[in-house]
Amino acid sequence: MSSTKFSLAFTYSVQVTAPPYFLGVFPEGLRLFFHSPTGTFNGHGDLASIRGRSLPQAGDVFLIQPNDIGVFDVLATLEMDDGQIVAERHKGRAFLPPGAYARMLEGKPPVGTAAVHAAFEFVTAAEQYSNMSRDVFFADGLLSFEDMTVRYEIFRIE
Numbered sequence: 001m002s003s004t005k006f007s008l009a010f011t012y013s014v015q016v017t018a019p020p021y022f023l024g025v026f027p028e029g030l031r032l033f034f035h036s037p038t039g040t041f042n043g044h045g046d047l048a049s050i051r052g053r054s055l056p057q058a059g060d061v062f063l064i065q066p067n068d069i070g071v072f073d074v075l076a077t078l079e080m081d082d083g084q085i086v087a088e089r090h091k092g093r094a095f096l097p098p099g100a101y102a103r104m105l106e107g108k109p110p111v112g113t114a115a116v117h118a119a120f121e122f123v124t125a126a127e128q129y130s131n132m133s134r135d136v137f138f139a140d141g142l143l144s145f146e147d148m149t150v151r152y153e154i155f156r157i158e
Contacts, residue, residue, distance in 0.1 A: 009047050009137060009156040014039035014054060014076075018109060018148045020062065029065040030104050036060060041078055047156075050129070052080040054088075062094075064101050070094035070114065084126035092118030094143055109145055116141035120154055 020032040036058035043050030058076035065071065071093060078086040093116070100110035118139045122132035141152035 005158045006155045008044045010154040012152040032062045034060040068096040068100045086124040090118040090120040114143040
């Protein structure tokens with residue numbers, strides 16, 4: 001039996017733009033691009049001193065499958081409160097409300113919320129944040145179509 005433990009490492013809230021940029025309908029689903037201009041990042045536990053924001057160059061390639069499952073790949077750059085830079089990437093799934101695929105094909109946004117699960121990785125040359133490059137992180141979150149915000153709780157595997 002594994003003795004793996006998880007601890008809350010960060011909370012991360014990101015605003016995404018609406019409407020997204022439409023990339024097209026592909027065999028696997030509807031491909032979109034969301035720009036993510038703002039976000040905040042706060043550490044917890046032994047990482048409580050880590051705070052910052054996401055820089056406006058972030059973006060998300062998002063595939064909505066006909067079964068209303070969203071598959072995403074996000075690239076972002078975080079600027080810590082001390083000015084250090086951390087590159088961030090997360091990939092995962094969003095469990096969209098029923099009918100989301102059909103609504104998007106009609107040019108209408110989904111309504112309600114979507115549960116989101118992702119694996120996060122961080123890369124930095126800043127020595128004080130080197131543990132972020134070394135550790136493994138996963139997240140549970142919620143995407144709100146009302147305010148186009150994704151709120152994550154990011155956990156570290158210990």
